[in-house]
Amino acid sequence: MRAMRVCVVGVNHSTTPIAIRERLAISVNQLPEALLSLQEHISQGILLSTCNRTEVYSMDQATGSGQNAAVDFLSTRAKISDAELRPYLYVHRDEAAVRHLFCVASGLDSMVVGEHEILGQVRHALEEAEKTRRIDPPLLNLFRHALRVGRRVRQETGIGRHALSVSSVAVDLATRVVGDLANCQILVVGAGEAGSQVAKAARKKGASQIIVTSRSQERASALARALGGTSVALSDLGEALRTADIVISCTGAPHTILNRRLIEEAMSARPQRPLVVIDIALPRDVEPGVRQMENVHLFDMDDLTQISQLHQQRRRGEIQRAMQIVDAEVAKCLAWWQTLEVEPTVSALVRKAEAIRQAQLDMTLKKLRGLSNEERESLEAMTRAIVKKILHDPIRCLKENGHSNEIYARVVKELFQLDREAPR
Ligand SMILES: NC(=O)c1ccc[n+]([C@@H]2O[C@H](COP(=O)([O-])OP(=O)(O)OC[C@H]3O[C@@H](n4cnc5c(N)ncnc54)[C@H](OP(=O)(O)O)[C@@H]3O)[C@@H](O)[C@H]2O)c1
Known part of the structure; x- marks a missing residue:
């Protein structure tokens, strides 16, 4: 099974007193500069900073590297030693990190549960990270998924009712x-x-x-x-x-x-x-x-x-419904993550099939002289459809076999000789 290597390190209103949080706060104007300095510590990181939280999302290159780099970045920024800062930090990895981000985007982790502002702040964090052109698609896609989850929770539950902030x-x-x-x-x-x-x-x-x-x-x-x-x-x-x-x-x-x-x-x-x-x-x-x-x-x-805890109690039922949505979306995200491992095999399979189709079609077209453009296009479309239909089930199977997809990928590579070029 592919390790996600996603890590979040951060502080929020429930873990850290305001005197520390304010030293870590990054305003909207400071975000581009803060992202640049984050890059001195870590190759791939997204910064989410709101009035009640500062978080660094990263992809670990090696176990623990993202965490250590994020702690370094935060302690340098706050001018607090690592040792002093660590007790206030939370660290979530892989599935727990995904669940945390989805809860944050849904307003479930906010001081005022269900507040609307957080979704815009998550979107802003993503947009600023995209501008750096340094972040690989998996981490960006995770944030895009979080935005969808946040919207879904607001549409399907009453968590954001009364527009509290x-x-x-x-x-x-x-x-x-x-x-x-x-x-x-x-x-x-x-x-x-x-x-x-x-x-x-x-x-x-x-x-x-x-x-x-x-x-x-x-x-x-x-x-x-x-x-x-x-x-x-x-x-x-x-x-x-x-x-x-x-x-x-x-x-x-x-x-x-x-x-x-x-x-x-x-x-x-x-x-x-x-x-x-x-x-x-x-x-x-x-x-x-x-x-x-x-x-x-x-x-x-x-x-x-204290006041926000009161709101939280009143919204308990909605919070439960929202958590069910978050859990379902986390499961979808993990399944998607597993497909990343087989992506190179799927691409190689599609490339090989396409090369064979193209070569065979060229040979046939050479023999069938005098075809109209319409007839040539029909042959093109028909051969494409055949290849697509043949590959549909094997690709689905590769993507849907969670824990065993590494084995499936090896078998497909061997069966279709994907390391060799297509015969011409
Ligand atoms: N947005 C929220 O939902 C929210 C919720 C709770 C708490 N907060 C907190 O509220 C504060 C403002 O957030 P915001 O979203 O309203 O930001 P904002 O839209 O950027 O507005 C900032 C305001 O502060 C003024 N300002 C900025 N720097 C200043 C300085 N050096 N001296 C005096 N005034 C200055 C700005 O004046 P100009 O008009 O001259 O730029 C503007 O009026 C932040 O500390 C934030 O953490 C925000």
């Missing part, structure tokens, strides 16, 4: 803390994909006072306008903090946006009025020390886990 769960958390959003001033920091989702979810939950701030003022204004809110320049963040009840921060900045000093200054103007700060950025936007401040309630991605 990390952003909507953050707004959910804010609602739980303050009770009602209607009379609260909500400050959204960051007007990208996540900021837009946060603002929309807040509006849906009844928020009427939404203020958006972002590095690009235009983007902030556009989002605020679309939701009937207002925007402020990022340089006026301190001012905006003085009147906000809830801040949800989600920029792509590699550094802190809301530090303790900024929040202390804002709180000094409203010491008795509580401020809820929800940081869903990775790397984090808010300095962790803010948690110790009086009347400031800071929540980060790890704090969202």
Whole structure:
């Protein structure tokens, strides 16, 4: 049986604290450069990095080589020693790696089970890897298969119902803390994909006072306008903090946006009025020390886990149905993988049969002079059909014999003398 040699090494929200995850986070903009540096460690690797996971998928050249190279890459990137990082990493190989990827693409491994964003992120990881032109078809096909599985799970189960996302769960958390959003001033920091989702979810939950701030003022204004809110320049963040009840921060900045000093200054103007700060950025936007401040309630991605577990319980039935689909697709994938081993034999068989057909047809056509084009095309089509029909069952048999296909391949090679050229 052909060993798959697929390996995934990674961290996610359930294995690794945010302080480590944020050091491994790779933003969309950083992905091409990160793939280049991955290639210094490993010849074939695909990087999947989302707000809650960073994973390296690879094909082992020798047992364990992909794993070691991936650990090297991750520890270099995070500037953490191998020994320090290893306890946080999960490693899955072959069938377990395939199952993991299919679960990830289906949203089953997400913090917010069934979230939609992950499918786009898996697609992006594949597209960026394809651009490197360094990845062999088996690994690329595995990702394509994962995308099909993700779509199938969403079509055939209710796992993605209600369009939940990390952003909507953050707004959910804010609602739980303050009770009602209607009379609260909500400050959204960051007007990208996540900021837009946060603002929309807040509006849906009844928020009427939404203020958006972002590095690009235009983007902030556009989002605020679309939701009937207002925007402020990022340089006026301190001012905006003085009147906000809830801040949800989600920029792509590699550094802190809301530090303790900024929040202390804002709180000094409203010491008795509580401020809820929800940081869903990775790397984090808010300095962790803010948690110790009086009347400031800071929540980060790890704090969202509890709410997401609640969603998970509500979706238990759908998760089971989704897992059945994943299991069936894993079995299909393994069967396909086995066919890779017989592919060279199948190609050689088809080549030899085609060479014989062509040679025999040429001889016949030489004897049958004066045929019309139509008659020649009919002969061509008929001989092709004969060869195709004769080879259909042997090829199917070769591909479908799982564990024994190595033996079948040897027998076919011997029977058809595939190492020798076709007689002319
Ligand atoms: N997308 C999601 O589903 C999702 C879910 C949960 C959490 N998150 C987290 O949310 C954050 C943003 O993700 P996204 O998908 O919204 O990214 P995005 O669409 O690329 O938007 C990033 C936002 O951050 C701003 N930004 C980038 N670099 C900055 C810097 N150095 N200083 C200040 N602002 C900066 C951008 O401003 P410009 O407009 O000027 O570029 C933009 O408003 C990430 O940390 C991500 O992990 C994302």
